[in-house]
Amino acid sequence: MNTYLRYLAVAVIGLGLVACGKKETPPPPAPAPAPAPAPAPAPAVVAVSSATLGTAVGADKNITAPTESFAKKDTIYVAVATTGSGTATVKARWTYTTGGKSVPVKEDTQTIQATGPAVTEFHISKPDGWPAGDYQVEILLNDQVVQTKKFAVK
Numbered sequence: 001m002n003t004y005l006r007y008l009a010v011a012v013i014g015l016g017l018v019a020c021g022k023k024e025t026p027p028p029p030a031p032a033p034a035p036a037p038a039p040a041p042a043p044a045v046v047a048v049s050s051a052t053l054g055t056a057v058g059a060d061k062n063i064t065a066p067t068e069s070f071a072k073k074d075t076i077y078v079a080v081a082t083t084g085s086g087t088a089t090v091k092a093r094w095t096y097t098t099g100g101k102s103v104p105v106k107e108d109t110q111t112i113q114a115t116g117p118a119v120t121e122f123h124i125s126k127p128d129g130w131p132a133g134d135y136q137v138e139i140l141l142n143d144q145v146v147q148t149k150k151f152a153v154k
Contacts, residue, residue, distance in 0.1 A: 044083065044084035044085060045084050045085075045086055045088075046082050046083070046084040046085065046086050046087075046088035046112070046114045046141065047082065047083050047084050047141070047146075048080055048081070048082055048090070048139055048141050048146045048147055049081045049082060049083050049117075050080075050081045050147075051078055051079070051080050051081070051137070051139045051147040051149050052066055052078065052079045052081075053066065053067065053068055053076065053077065053078050053137070053149050053151050054066040054067055054077050054078075054079070055067060055070065055074050055075065055076070055077065056077065057077050057079060057121050057123075060119060061079055061119040061120065061121040062079050062081075062119055063077060063078075063079045067151075068149070068150070068151040068152065069151065069152050069153075069154060070130070070151060070152070070153050070154070071153070071154065072129035072130050072131075072132065072153055072154075073126075073127070073129050073130075074125075074130075074153075075123055075124070075125040076094075076123060076124050076125070076130075076135075076151070077121060077122070077123040078092055078121070078122050078123070078137050078139070078149065079119050079120070079121050080092070080119065080120045080121075080122070080139050080147075081117065081118070081119050082112065082114055082117070082118050082119075082120065082141075083114075083116070083117050084114060084116075085114050085115050085116060086113075086114060087111065087112070087113055087114075088111070088112055088114065088141055088142055089109060089110070089111050089112075089140075089141070089142050089143065090109070090110050090111075090112055090120045090139070090140070090141060091107065091108065091109045091110075091139070091140040091141075091143070092106075092107070092108050092122035092137050092138070092139060092140075093107045093137065093138040093140065094106045094107070094124050094135065094136075094137050095135065095136055095137075095138075096130075096131065096133060096134075096135050097133065097134040097135065097136070098131075098133060102136075105124060105135070106124050108122045110122075122137075130153040131153065132152075132153050132154055133152070133153060134150065134151075134152055135150070135151050135152065135153060136148055136149060136150045136151070137149050137151070
């Protein structure tokens with residue numbers, strides 16, 4: 001029996017040593033957080049790229065007969081080219097200069113829903129004829145003057 005107890009004692013000690021030396025497997029590392037998605041590019045806001053004066057416009061609203069000198073009975077057009085996208089207010093403010101003062105002729109406003117390059121057309125006419133002299137049209141985008149075009153009626 002003595003031998004039996006010895007074997008039992010050796011077995012208990014052996015198990016104890018094996019159990020003490022056993023290392024628990026560490027938990028797997030937490031997964032790395034997913035990278036944040038890249039921010040969407042900011043939409044290009046509407047901007048006026050040009051304003052062109054003339055005596056005629058095409059179906060695409062672009063000037064087909066550009067000029068800055070008009071006859072008294074001409075219809076005077078301005079084509080305002082825009083880029084970008086979004087909602088914007090485009091305004092044409094026409095004035096006549098006499099005696100060093102600007103006299104309002106007409107003001108037109110159009111709201112546009114741009115989705116890329118676009119052209120907005122404005123015009124003035126006077127069947128009995130324009131007085132000869134110097135004129136200008138101011139182009140405003142969202143109530144800010146962005147272009148001024150001078151022209152003459154002869």
